[in-house]
Amino acid sequence: MKNTLKVERAILNFTQEELAEKIGVSRQTINSIETNRYVPSTLLALKLSKVFNKPVNEFFKLEEND
Amino acid sequence: MNMNKICDSEERRLHWLVNFKLPNYWKKIGWGVLIISFVFLILTKFFDGDYLVIKSILKKLTLVGLLIVVISKDKIEDELVENLRGKAFSFSFIIGVIYVLVQPIINYAAFLIFKPESAKFEDLGDFQILWFLLIVYLVTFWSLKRRNS
Numbered sequence A: 001m002k003n004t005l006k007v008e009r010a011i012l013n014f015t016q017e018e019l020a021e022k023i024g025v026s027r028q029t030i031n032s033i034e035t036n037r038y039v040p041s042t043l044l045a046l047k048l049s050k051v052f053n054k055p056v057n058e059f060f061k062l063e064e065n066d
Numbered sequence B: 001m002n003m004n005k006i007c008d009s010e011e012r013r014l015h016w017l018v019n020f021k022l023p024n025y026w027k028k029i030g031w032g033v034l035i036i037s038f039v040f041l042i043l044t045k046f047f048d049g050d051y052l053v054i055k056s057i058l059k060k061l062t063l064v065g066l067l068i069v070v071i072s073k074d075k076i077e078d079e080l081v082e083n084l085r086g087k088a089f090s091f092s093f094i095i096g097v098i099y100v101l102v103q104p105i106i107n108y109a110a111f112l113i114f115k116p117e118s119a120k121f122e123d124l125g126d127f128q129i130l131w132f133l134l135i136v137y138l139v140t141f142w143s144l145k146r147r148n149s
Helices: A005-011 A016-023 A027-034 A042-052 B002-018 B026-043 B052-071 B079-114 B126-147
Strands: none
Touching (some): A027 B079, B026 B052
16 A cells, blocks of 8 residues: 655645644554555544545555455 | 344454554553563672572563563554564564473573583473563564664
């Protein structure tokens, strides 16, 4: 699964730390999601969706091998 | 209706037990207990005397300290940390079982080669197994966290 979290974050002009604080996780978690090392839970994905004001599938996309 | 309530309460209790962790400040207490008991355990090796009971208590205290460190929350205990904990637990469990099975054979083989007169097959003690499991867990957890930072 790939994501455009970094782009969405840049649009809102948030640092990783600020975004992490908004959804109640650590900066490391945001970094791990952005670098595709960690796939977040539905709960976290929905929290991100709320912050970005966009549906989840706009910034999380399935890849061919998923 | 009553049955549902009982099931819900059972579910909540099980969830609490499975996810139980101590608050973050316990980590420091755990390290304190671990370091002090470990230092005293080492010191007993340098003094003559029968310290069997003291050694046994110190070993248990060392394990208690390690356990407190292991089950204390991180400063930010989010879902990534929980995920890494799960991975570290399963890895240390598998390595622990392999260690319990293989280490006595290695010990025995080493004795056969270097000191054949005193070679005898012995299983590992509970302290050695638990110590190994907890240390492998901590090292795995730290390295996973470092990889994700």
